[in-house]
Amino acid sequence: MKNLVEYPIPNLPEKTLPRVVIIGGGFAGLKLARSLKGKPFQVILLDKNNFHQFQPLFYQVATAGLEPSAISFPLRKIFHNTKNVSFRMAEVSRFDSEIKRVYTDAGYVDYDYLVLGLGADSNYFGSQTIEKYSSPMKSVSEALYIRNKIISNYERAINRAKMEDRKALMNVVIVGGGPTGVELAGAMAELRNSVLPRDYPELSFENMKVVLIEAGPSLLAAMSDEARAKAEEYLEKLGVDLRMNTRVKDYDGRSVHLEGQDPIETETLLWAAGVKPNQIQGLAESSYAPNGRILVDKFNEVFDHPGVFALGDNCLLADEEYPKGHPQVAQVALQQASNLAKNLVRATKGQDQEPFKYKDLGSMATIGKHLAVVDLPFVKFQGILAWMTWLFVHLMAILGVKNKLFIFFDWAWSYLSFDPSLRLLIKPRYVRESERKELIEQK
């Protein structure tokens, strides 16, 4: 975290309307900013990246199916021609609710309404070694890192004379049986079955294991029994080694140690086992639930902090239907943002606020190249039709006509050719030491 700077963020538009400062350009923050287009507010959107990331497709970046740019959307471009929304790339350190001010590495900004859409990061449940050696996938950079790591492991494996020495480089172990883990395992198995053997005819891919580890008794715990059963069946058909009721004890970068089972050799442990909310300085300890989520009322307003709201993964809104809070999924974030936008506008008209009510639109997960499981409110189905539904829903959710088209072409091409073409190991180049240091400090 950089030092606080004691001047206002330069070049912001003059404040003529009530100012809504949104921290985070994820599903919640972006949706809110878009919903406030042309409304009587001045919106300042802050994010440490200059793009929105479409999380549901990170696994395709990690498995060489899509380019990072296909699922990353420049925030400035989204708000071209939108006079009341300004974007600023900045890292936020804390806010002061007494004087209504947010501090960032680019200066401070004063707000009338503050909205926290901070999202969540990987949860290693306290294990420092797992945090150190495993690969998380909570950003497009992390997904790209996984892709590069896997490709470079194969380039290294081929230079080992003994099969024994290649095992740890070839095996891939995924921890976490939610949609991310399931989708990663399916895509990795497809790579092993049809892509990698053609790239590395010198290696024997029967020796490559794709292992999916889940601590609970089944995959996709939030989905229907049918979806769970089919997901397991599909993954097993693809040759994924499923380990239910299995806990990871430790990982040293080379072997995954399990409770009561033999260790698995791998240099690639993909960690999708859980999330913890991102935090910001400025709230009392009592504002947080024990799991780190910010406690909000039915209007997403933080208790005892009038004018401060939290949305999506980093908040906990308990109601009758969801006494322990809502699931940390994109739909909740989007709907909360929508509701808050309406409430902010209602307030300007002196109308009553509407409490948030989650409408569960269902959930889905894709497995491999042409199968998926789909739970909709009134119908559940699996297989190729489910996969087409998954394709359609995700294409529609992607921002921008160009991205939709390009992803569609990309998918169609991969489907027809069985050969994604993104197996490039492009290493970053640092021209000088000081820049390398700058990058490290930025982290």
Add this chain to the structure above:
Amino acid sequence: MKNLVEYPIPNLPEKTLPRVVIIGGGFAGLKLARSLKGKPFQVILLDKNNFHQFQPLFYQVATAGLEPSAISFPLRKIFHNTKNVSFRMAEVSRFDSEIKRVYTDAGYVDYDYLVLGLGADSNYFGSQTIEKYSSPMKSVSEALYIRNKIISNYERAINRAKMEDRKALMNVVIVGGGPTGVELAGAMAELRNSVLPRDYPELSFENMKVVLIEAGPSLLAAMSDEARAKAEEYLEKLGVDLRMNTRVKDYDGRSVHLEGQDPIETETLLWAAGVKPNQIQGLAESSYAPNGRILVDKFNEVFDHPGVFALGDNCLLADEEYPKGHPQVAQVALQQASNLAKNLVRATKGQDQEPFKYKDLGSMATIGKHLAVVDLPFVKFQGILAWMTWLFVHLMAILGVKNKLFIFFDWAWSYLSFDPSLRLLIKPRYVRESERKELIEQK
């Protein structure tokens, strides 16, 4: 450079045919390997990257027009189903022509024929400060680095309160009036004129200078008078500040110091002023011309090194027509590779070798969005038709149907929308210190 390893590269195919080891998967090396497909040789292609890079379009990666993957082609994929060609990602340190052995960081490999297609790197003409602070563009990583640098400079500029402090971040200075410099300058000017002002409405882009510096009296020295005149006219229309007969004295990362002119403030100095051949240990000093190119005979064979060949930018082949050697362009590399492939096959049949004869197919450069200058052997033309010719020739030269299609869609989209969408600042993520070190050591 890593230490030599004293074992053979593992997992190479057994040697049953005369072995051709090719170092470098650039235009020359790749063309040669492709030309030897199915011929009675065992080909081992070595490159430090696992992909071929299409240099003529680096400038589009640097100016957010194309993704790196659109112009990078996985070498393994190119040789799917080619039994007599093996690729290995390895850094070559030296060779020993006495025992016909090449040493790499993955082990050594013995050859019957050795082909050096090492290419060329940026030439800073001895200036350490320019090397340290300027940005070269001789690889796809370097091009991507330039893109990220420019975008991050704008994100920084917007956080500076005073116009004075923004100048160095906004100005772009390009050194070198060859095709690369001209194409970069045109694309940068287009960004300034139509893209950046919409992204950063808070900044005034009249204040952004795009300067193109050339030491000689005109741009595109190798092209016709008409092409040179039109290129200057087009660039001036786009608002590029052209400085001919201008020499860069020094650069401190903030101001470019010129001979007899005021310095120009910029944090972005793009260096396209010259190249120097890449070298390898194993040749006597007498094998090199004073400019570092390897002296070869009319069959591209290195003098006094039977069985060792050099192709393309890193060699110097003098004949009656080109007494000082051929131009360092893709066409020469491709034609030399083609000729060598034929000669290698001829040798197996006891036929005579053919000396290399360069057929100049012409040259071209594009300027901005829809103009170009083209010199063909029998006709020279400029303008929109030239631009279409440029498009067609480059699309045809791109490897693979998918890449052709995607680049075509990308260009069509940018052309129609005036808005490239790749303005993402995706920073690499390092999970741990040791990997960061590894990366640094790899350089």
